[in-house]
Amino acid sequence: MSHNSLSGGKVIWITGASSGLGRSLVLLLASQGHQVIASARDKNALQKMEADSSNICAMPFDMVDESSLASVQIEIEQKFSAIDQIILNAGTCEYLDFPDTDWCAIRRVMEVNYFGTINCLKVALPLLRNSSALRPHIVVIASQVTNAPFPRSEAYGASKAALQYFFDSLRIDLIPDSVDVTVVNPGFVDTPLTRKNNFDMPFLMDVDQAASRIIKNIASRPRVYSFPKRLRGLLLISKLLPSVWQKMVSQKESNAAVEKASEHKKQ
Numbered sequence: 001m002s003h004n005s006l007s008g009g010k011v012i013w014i015t016g017a018s019s020g021l022g023r024s025l026v027l028l029l030a031s032q033g034h035q036v037i038a039s040a041r042d043k044n045a046l047q048k049m050e051a052d053s054s055n056i057c058a059m060p061f062d063m064v065d066e067s068s069l070a071s072v073q074i075e076i077e078q079k080f081s082a083i084d085q086i087i088l089n090a091g092t093c094e095y096l097d098f099p100d101t102d103w104c105a106i107r108r109v110m111e112v113n114y115f116g117t118i119n120c121l122k123v124a125l126p127l128l129r130n131s132s133a134l135r136p137h138i139v140v141i142a143s144q145v146t147n148a149p150f151p152r153s154e155a156y157g158a159s160k161a162a163l164q165y166f167f168d169s170l171r172i173d174l175i176p177d178s179v180d181v182t183v184v185n186p187g188f189v190d191t192p193l194t195r196k197n198n199f200d201m202p203f204l205m206d207v208d209q210a211a212s213r214i215i216k217n218i219a220s221r222p223r224v225y226s227f228p229k230r231l232r233g234l235l236l237i238s239k240l241l242p243s244v245w246q247k248m249v250s251q252k253e254s255n256a257a258v259e260k261a262s263e264h265k266k267q
């Protein structure tokens with residue numbers, strides 16, 4: 001059966017839909033009556049969501065695998081013929097430890113966060129151009145990490161900064177196509193990705209609240225939406241007083257390292 005946006009809601013494709021922010025975005029948008037295409041690698045998680053809502057369509061894929069993307073493109077074309085919005089949310093995070101650095105982690109993170117996202121964009125653009133919506137919409141989830149240097153975040157931060165530049169530039173090139181581009185920069189959100197963190201996460205947000213803020217605020221198609229504002233304010237220290245910032249974060253980092261070492265000794 002072919003679906004389209006005539007039923008009232010939009011057709012929205014969300015990547016990284018199996019957990020965290022992506023999952024909350026899918027559930028919320030489906031409950032608002034939109035047709036949501038949910039993609040990630042975890043087929044079981046996606047199929048469970050599909051079983052619970054007639055507005056959710058599971059399309060598992062690995063976004064770094066071009067052949068898996070090609071079949072998703074065909075499937076979306078057959079089922080929906082077009083999409084009105086894509087939320088490029090899928091991502092990963094690996095921290096670097098110096099001096100024993102796993103240099104391959106940089107390539108792994110870049111492969112998923114940057115090249116994987118671009119792979120999805122490549123598939124999505126013709127589908128967005130087929131949309132009957134006045135202005136199709138591309139939304140990419142970057143991060144507030146790019147507002148300040150954090151220790152061990154070289155790979156993750158660089159991948160998100162690359163995304164920001166790419167999509168800021170793309171916004172200009174898509175003006176003739178009337179496609180809007182919004183870059184979303186969340187602060188810390190409680191998801192499986194951040195549950196691995198062993199440092200303080202100021203203003204940590206509940207995942208459903210973060211998803212609902214994103215949906216509410218991207219509706220007006222801002223170029224950039226960064227939240228929460230309190231974190232943005234805190235990160236300004238890194239621009240205004242860089243040496244103070246450096247001391248703040250390096251001190252916290254060395255405390256965490258000491259804690260980790262003493263936990264190791266106890267075991």
Ligand SMILES: NC(=O)c1ccc[n+]([C@@H]2O[C@H](COP(=O)([O-])OP(=O)(O)OC[C@H]3O[C@@H](n4cnc5c(N)ncnc54)[C@H](OP(=O)(O)O)[C@@H]3O)[C@@H](O)[C@H]2O)c1
Nearest residue numbers: 016018019020021040041042062063090091188189191193
């Ligand atoms: N949580 C935060 O504090 C925070 C802050 C700023 C920005 N962000 C960004 O928000 C986005 C969502 O993160 P999250 O916190 O919700 O983390 P999460 O729960 O770990 O979700 C990441 C999602 O990406 C998918 N994914 C990872 N690699 C993939 C691949 N190769 N192919 C397809 N899907 C892949 C995962 O699904 P599978 O494993 O099933 O493939 C999962 O659904 C990420 O881009 C993250 O960088 C998060």
